[in-house]
Amino acid sequence: MPDKNPPQNGQHKLTAAQLYGSRNRLTLSPDLLRRVAELLGYGGVEAFPGGQLAPMLEVLDISDVVELIVLSQLSGYEVDPTPEQRAEAATARSLLRRISSGRYLTRKQIHDLLPPETVVLFKMGHPRLWGYAVRQRLPDDAELAIPNTIEKDPTGPYTDQREAWLGRYITDAGNLHQLRAESEEVPVSEDRYQRFRLGMSLVDSYAQVWSSARGHWSVSPDTRYVVPSRYGWCPYVFKIAEEGWRRDEFEGHRDRLMGTRGYWIDVANERLIHLGEPDPENMWLPKTSIAPEGPSDRDLRVAGAITGEIIALGAGQKNPVIRLRQRGRRLY
Template identity: 55%
Template structure:
């Protein structure tokens, strides 16, 4: 089978992933829900705001095992597996934080968590990984994608359901017909993997979001795990208009707060020679006391975010206002 997916047909494994009709027995779902803390709540009257989402737990359990058993596993897959096991251990032993406990211990600054989805290729990167007959897998009605006019519904669907989003260094960053001086085209992937470093997380998580441009700290999270905290300086957000949506914001500038080394790392311009990941450099500016307080509380911590909802943006704290 050719290595270039555009030169081959869709596999049955890829179609299984796209159609995703898998179901679990009620017994297994109940056991997973107990692990997530659901058994401490009344079935009908309690708000499930401090549990771990059942689907998140199932994906963590599968990820932890797959990284050890699947053939041809890569170093990145092994890192995913190890981190999934570590997250599960913390959940099982109660080494987690609730949203209210985080709120009560954060300084009075606007801190927003992004509930990141799985890795997915975006835009012109999708075309470089799409099997030649993948269009046969498209549903009769393809829903519109939140990226609006920047990706067709079909292309966005294939990026989400079909194409593999690993090994980005194999993809071209500069291709004919794509305006690469436009910041919206200067990344290859959305979503978040447990194996991602701060550069890839920043590239995927910096936008677009329906937030207030006064947001100072962003916390990308996968399954409630928060590996990195970023500070957005004044004027660091850019607003873009999307048809049928209110203005959404993308961070053009930011700093990773490196708690372990007590420093700020500037997330610079996207680099076309490095999968459009940011050029990173240690800032001459030292982190503030507030920077260290926010990042020290959240970096590498697991939060119980509650049962998943439609809004991926969760305010952990807001300047001048209590949320709990």
């Protein structure tokens, strides 16, 4: 049964489900992977054209589609899935129907639809807690799960790589309204994150996606439009406001940018929704308002080309930051 009320820190021990989720050693048989690859059109691509491995830049990633298949079915077997889990399963099924019938676009096709502005896609991972939100949900023996070697996430003040790992692999990232938005350990004036969560689910609102996706990223400060994507699906397009990027330092890593102000381009209603400062009274989601100015023709062209589309990002794409278009030059 899904945990609808995740216990707070120190109220429970690490479970076997949490431990095995963190180890993630699941493998699929070769025949199943081949069937998924055939579904995605890999069967029509020569593996070694001219003796060189095919780059596979215009296909969907097999791992993403396998996750979608599981996500589309899992809630049907759970005893009491949440409404959000049911809704996410329905969205996954809808995306799979589109994928199986070839209704998705390549990066080049998207590129050719876009005006000459810098448009960057952020490849989002699963929802995960961050910073002091992690501490509120940790089992009291959670550190027993941490392996000897972990990812070297750039973290910054008031959190560290071990806590980032626990947020990614151990803690539940649902029911954010249950979390405290302020911590005695982190002064609000020094909290450069001001959010509970990273990553993206298929049922996130535009406000939650902005909160999770606005940084920190290694991007150019002239990036005007950002497109958070999950499994290649792009439900929202955001426009960064003038002087809407903030540059932050990370010890041992290059500087990264955080979006502080922006707009959701509501292309269906031809309006801009202003995304302001994070609100601690509302799960650190941005304060929103309808902008008095409407979207420009260029805004509508960018958002119209991408909103709701599925983009084939390539097989095994590791870079989470993907340029879809660049101002001043063509990429294809």
